[in-house]
Amino acid sequence: MALRIYNALSRKLERFRSFDREWVSMYVCGPTVYDHAHLGHAKTYVAMDVVARHLRLRGYQVRYVCGFIDIGRIADGEEDRLVSGARRLGITPTELADTYIWSFHDDMDALGVLRPSISARASCHVPRMVTWIEDLIDLGCAYETGDSVYFSVDRFADCGKLSQQVSGMQQANVDLDRGQDKRNPADFVLWRSEDSQTPLRWPSPWGLGAPGSHVACSVMANSYLGRTFDIHGGGLGDRVPHNDCELVQSEAHNSVPSAKYWLLVGDLRVAGQRMSRRLGNHLTIKDALKLYSPEAIRYFLLSRPYRESVDFRRDALQAAQRDVDHLHQTVRHLRRRMQETLPSMGSGTAAFSSLASLPDYREDFCDAMDHDFDTARALGVIFDLVEEVGRTLTADRKASLGTLSTMDKLFRDLAGDVLGILPETVGLSGEGKLVEQLVEALLELRSDHIVARQWSQADAIRSKLDEIGVAIQDGPQDTSWRLKAS
Numbered sequence: 041m042a043l044r045i046y047n048a049l050s051r052k053l054e055r056f057r058s059f060d061r062e063w064v065s066m067y068v069c070g071p072t073v074y075d076h077a078h079l080g081h082a083k084t085y086v087a088m089d090v091v092a093r094h095l096r097l098r099g100y101q102v103r104y105v106c107g108f109i110d111i112g113r114i115a116d117g118e119e120d121r122l123v124s125g126a127r128r129l130g131i132t133p134t135e136l137a138d139t140y141i142w143s144f145h146d147d148m149d150a151l152g153v154l155r156p157s158i159s160a161r162a163s164c165h166v167p168r169m170v171t172w173i174e175d176l177i178d179l180g181c182a183y184e185t186g187d188s189v190y191f192s193v194d195r196f197a198d199c200g201k202l203s204q205q206v207s208g209m210q211q212a213n214v215d216l217d218r219g220q221d222k223r224n225p226a227d228f229v230l231w232r233s234e235d236s237q238t239p240l241r242w243p244s245p246w247g248l249g250a251p252g253s254h255v256a257c258s259v260m261a262n263s264y265l266g267r268t269f270d271i272h273g274g275g276l277g278d279r280v281p282h283n284d285c286e287l288v289q290s291e292a293h294n295s296v297p298s299a300k301y302w303l304l305v306g307d308l309r310v311a312g313q314r315m316s317r318r319l320g321n322h323l324t325i326k327d328a329l330k331l332y333s334p335e336a337i338r339y340f341l342l343s344r345p346y347r348e349s350v351d352f353r354r355d356a357l358q359a360a361q362r363d364v365d366h367l368h369q370t371v372r373h374l375r376r377r378m379q380e381t382l383p384s385m386g387s388g389t390a391a392f393s394s395l396a397s398l399p400d401y402r403e404d405f406c407d408a409m410d411h412d413f414d415t416a417r418a419l420g421v422i423f424d425l426v427e428e429v430g431r432t433l434t435a436d437r438k439a440s441l442g443t444l445s446t447m448d449k450l451f452r453d454l455a456g457d458v459l460g461i462l463p464e465t466v467g468l469s470g471e472g473k474l475v476e477q478l479v480e481a482l483l484e485l486r487s488d489h490i491v492a493r494q495w496s497q498a499d500a501i502r503s504k505l506d507e508i509g510v511a512i513q514d515g516p517q518d519t520s521w522r523l524k525a526s
């Protein structure tokens with residue numbers, strides 16, 4: 041089946057055709073780096089990570105640019121949050137931004153989000169933004185006032201075509217820009233002068249100042265991917281006015297469509313509201329990782345198609361943890377059985393899979409992912425496979441190595457490489473294997489105590505394991521376990 045993507049611009053499911061046969065070019069709006077990232081950020085970047093991973097499974101090379109905003113963007117009263125945060129700590133805004141860019145990379149590494157091909161930083165592109173704004177003035181799409189430069193929306197009838205909320209975009213621009221000298225209230229700022237109090241200002245033909253909120257993404261995408269590229273991704277919450285403004289100014293500047301496909305990731309919601317630092321209803325990724333494994337967080341975030349919003353609920357994360365632990369336990373058993381089967385293989389043992397149903401899992405998984413990256417359906421396929429593998433390991437003591445390794449490869453390719461919910465080392469690494477054997481031996485001992493109704497001994501083993509960082513979960517069939525985050 042061909043890959044089809046829901047294009048937020050056309051509002052249709054479209055067949056994916058990249059400009060280049062081998063390469064897919066992709067720009068994703070990065071965070072504003074004045075604080076640690078939270079689970080709302082994780083939803084966007086895990087979703088876009090899975091998009092890139094699936095494209096790679098389909099044979100594409102992916103050039104993925106993520107643009108970090110470190111030039112000031114969100115007002116904190118009268119002072120920019122980068123500036124106020126830096127002042128509180130007695131450091132410069134650039135140092136503060138650097139701290140949180142590294143923090144973001146650490147969080148994404150911990151979540152198994154593959155690094156972008158290019159991490160672009162807005163502050164390194166200010167001279168290009170100045171040139172870009174000069175071009176827009178020359179083209180008659182922007183105008184100077186006393187101390188600012190504005191983009192003029194009047195010439196663009198399709199302004200706001202991404203959100204189809206022209207009034208929303210206008211209102212947002214009115215609220216954000218505070219400009220008294222705009223020709224049209226919906227015009228948005230490209231450059232604003234800054235007083236001498238702020239360290240975030242650069243020289244320009246319009247005096248010392250800073251670029252407006254939206255120009256950075258257009259310039260960074262343009263710098264690395266060209267005037268037009270395949271995919272633009274980001275969070276749904278940035279659509280108005282950010283993505284609308286980005287789109288109209290890019291097309292005005294380049295006279296060609298900006299991105300071919302716009303992918304907007306639904307929000308993570310808390311009690312009906314978007315998780316955000318501004319509302320203070322957020323859980324940082326660092327804190328979440330103290331409670332749940334990275335794979336459980338990914339599973340939870342991918343449990344609905346990326347366009348849908350997901351409600352943040354601790355019971356849903358706990359259920360995700362149980363499911364992911366069950367997956368890992370099944371893969372451990374499978375890999376142990378493979379090791380046991382290997383020495384007993386005679387020369388005539390069939391090396392091929394004897395289960396006719398196995399190829400269907402790959403096909404069903406790819407069908408789901410090819411339908412606008414439907415991770416909810418794809419996860420369903422993985423857990424059908426978990427059930428089938430569990431049945432095979434229980435019922436068929438003589439399953440061939442071919443069958444077992446076909447199952448293992450399915451897990452590795454689909455749950456591991458595409459969804460990122462199965463670390464490569466489950467059941468395999470040397471030291472990890474020793475830990476697994478020790479934990480399994482203790483669980484067997486505990487199980488013996490339970491059968492003998494020696495509850496205090498069984499509880500003591502559980503408490504000791506918990507104390508040293510092993511969480512266990514009793515299920516109807518077996519007991520699964522995982523190492524807790526340190």
Ligand SMILES: [Zn+2]
Pocket residue numbers: 068069070257274282286
């Ligand atoms: Zn952006």
